[in-house]
Amino acid sequence: MSKKRIVIVGSGPGGLAAGMILAKRGFSVTIVEKDDKIGGRTSEIKLGDYSFDTGPTFLHQKFTLDETFAEAGRNSSDYLDLVKLDPMTKLSWGDKTLETTYDQKRMAENIEASFPGHSEGYERFMKDHGEKLRRIYPVLQKPYHKLSAYCRSELLKVFPYIATNDTVVDVLDRYFPDDNLKLAFTFQSKYLGMSPWKCPALFTILSYTEYKYGIYHTTGGLCKIPEAMAKVFAEEGGELRLSTPVDQILFSGKSATGVKLTSGEEIKADHVIMNADYANAMHTVMNGFGKSKKKLEGKKYSCSTFMLYLGLDTLYEEEPHHHIMFADNYSKNIDEISGEKQVSDDMSMYIRNSSITDKTVAPEGHSQLYILVPTINCRHGHDWETTKAEYRNKILDRIEQRTSMKDLRSHIVEEKVYTPDTWRDSGIFMGATFNLAHTIDQMLYFRPHNKLKGFQNLFLVGGGTHPGSGLPTILESARISSNLICEEENVVSESVDLATSILAN
Ligand SMILES: Cc1cc2nc3c(=O)[nH]c(=O)nc-3n(C[C@H](O)[C@H](O)[C@H](O)COP(=O)(O)OP(=O)(O)OC[C@H]3O[C@@H](n4cnc5c(N)ncnc54)[C@H](O)[C@@H]3O)c2cc1C
Structure with missing residues (x-):
């Protein structure tokens, strides 16, 4: 009997996790990724000789990562160097x-x-x-x-x-x-x-x-996690196609029959899995069967982030791996962000100086800093183009004043700035980096379903579906959707459970 075919739209952690699990279980799986690299928000940013994580820097619940690899018959430690901090x-x-x-x-x-x-x-x-x-x-x-x-x-x-x-x-x-x-x-x-x-x-x-x-760091950055999953996926015979944007999902009635690429090529499939940002995908690639942008705007969304990725010609040894600096008036800062209108001058920020733990991400004696400032999403618009330089300077002022990095500016040799508009333009609805908000009315049954409502064979994985945003939950979404497909195809697999004994203690 020929293998059942699955197309996965997107190679974020959710798409790759589903890909490796389903390829291991005997499906013929193709992952199509619009970008020229894997990982989505968990991909690597290269600036000269410096390597940065685009998004995730904290790995929690390592046992969920271990379970995901075990579902594909692998041991995560054979693919990743995980460092408990x-x-x-x-x-x-x-x-x-x-x-x-x-x-x-x-x-x-x-x-x-x-x-x-x-x-x-x-x-x-x-x-x-x-x-x-x-x-x-x-x-x-x-x-x-x-x-x-x-x-x-x-x-x-x-x-x-x-x-x-x-x-x-x-x-x-x-x-x-x-x-x-x-x-x-x-x-x-x-x-x-x-x-x-x-x-x-x-x-x-x-x-x-x-x-x-x-919490864990991964040597080389958390972007090594998608790379490791892509390796397993390839070992199981999966096909990964980069720079291959999906234009539309193809339907026959309530069944998805495959995808049409922007090149015009069609890939037929028995099941389609969507890993692309939920709200963005629903109004762009659903071939008229999705939701209007206006309707999607009616939902609640997470905040966004203003990011600085800095390559430095020095290493600040006394600065910690992870540092969170709360705004002087944190509740006002949070109110401003939740209100989705005002950019905080008294901002909270997170600085990650992983070079003190990991010598692979910058040249010897150098380092890289990842600075994340939670801020408003793009719902009400904000002119980042004309304000981003000033905001970047306010952030650097605060770091120079409040940490030992008094001469930070003089050591910057590489730099990239992401504003909420950058996230939005990369295909994230409203630039809401952490997806749909996790309010009670947008969770469990009220979050977009793993098996998308109204369709026979269209599944979701990633932060926009159940259980939610964050690497462990995203990996769990991949496991849930993979299991649903297996149930429908009568593919029996042994479920992996490392968590129960860990949580018992
Ligand atoms: C700044 C930031 C910090 C974060 N920090 C953490 C953290 O410390 N710990 C943690 O657990 N989580 C963190 N997260 C949250 C989460 O883990 C990541 O955002 C994660 O990458 C989301 O995975 P995903 O599978 O949902 O989708 P994405 O990573 O968004 O991947 C979706 C993929 O789909 C592709 N795609 C979209 N449209 C198409 C199309 N039409 N055709 C083909 N491909 C398409 C995209 O290019 C992308 O590669 C962070 C997120 C951000 C943004």
């Missing part, structure tokens, strides 16, 4: 700092040193959240394209956590009376591009996961 992140509020670690004893000591008398709240938080994560985790591994999914026993167990109007901050108020310390457990909402004052309460599991299981 300790300390993890330096947090600073003006002069006050906290160094975070997954070592709970040291974390409590660090909290005591910076916030005397407050480690009890941290210990209680860690104790309570083990059970919360154990209950929520299985919910994130199942599809929600049928309302009957709400009757599943694992979902019933988490209703107390999701059927509430409480936000992340409401939950944290019960543990952390100090507003600054509270922020150490809220900034993870920004991984979803959301305000912790609006982010649903269930997402306190993000900071718990980080502080319990740690």
Whole structure:
């Protein structure tokens, strides 16, 4: 019998993960990618001899990455050099700092040193959240394209956590009376591009996961993850075509029959998987079966980011790998971003100096800095073209004033700036870098389904579908959609579960 054919639109982490799993399970898989490189928002940016991650720099829940590789019959450590970071992140509020670690004893000591008398709240938080994560985790591994999914026993167990109007901050108020310390457990909402004052309460599991299981760097950058998946995909016989934009998905009634490329070529398929940004794809490549731009604008979206990628002719040894500097008035900064209109002058920022851990990303004695400033998405427009130079200077001023990098400007030899418009122009709807917002009304059944509603054989993977944005959830979306296709094709595969025993401890 000939193999069933699958076309995947996009080689982001979601597309590549689905590609390697399905190729391993015996499907004939072609991934078509519009760009001349793989990885999407997780691709590499090369500037001279410097290598940068475009987007992700924190890898959480390594066990989900391991499970994804195991689904393809591989061990992630054979393809990636994963480095567990300790300390993890330096947090600073003006002069006050906290160094975070997954070592709970040291974390409590660090909290005591910076916030005397407050480690009890941290210990209680860690104790309570083990059970919360154990209950929520299985919910994130199942599809929600049928309302009957709400009757599943694992979902019933988490209703107390999701059927509430409480936000992340409401939950944290019960543990952390100090507003600054509270922020150490809220900034993870920004991984979803959301305000912790609006982010649903269930997402306190993000900071718990980080502080319990740690975060990882990948030697060479997190862009090595898509590269590793592409390698497995090729080993399993998958076909990857770069610089191959899809113009339209082809349909016969409610069935997708393949894709038409901008070159005019048609690729026939039994199933189509969409990894391209959900909202962008829905109004550009759906051949009249998608949604109007206006309708899509009615949904809620994440924030965007202003990025500086700097190649330096020096290495700041005393600067940490990850550094988050909170705005002086963080809640105002978050309000401005959520309001989608005003660019904050008092901005929060994240600086990543991975060269202190990883000597492969810059020439010897040199380094590269990745600077991310969360900012408004493009909903209301902002003239970045005329303001980006000034904003870049404000960011550099703040770094020179508040870190040991007093002479930063004089060491810049390579530079690239991304504004929200850059993200938008690369095919991300509204430049909302972290996709559709993760509000209760846009999650589970209410998020675009893994099997797209109304179609027989069109599936979604990536941050725009269930469970959501962020590498572990994106990998999970690939596993969910791959399993749905296998169910329909009666392809039996053994499910991989490394998480249960890890979460039990
Ligand atoms: C600045 C930033 C920082 C982030 N940091 C983290 C982090 O630290 N940790 C974390 O876990 N997550 C992080 N994320 C979130 C998330 O992990 C990444 O955005 C991830 O790359 C999203 O993967 P994806 O599979 O959804 O899609 P994408 O990476 O967006 O890939 C989609 C692919 O589809 C292609 N495509 C689109 N249209 C077409 C077409 N018509 N034809 C062919 N191909 C097409 C695109 O070119 C792209 O390659 C970050 C994101 C950003 C932007």
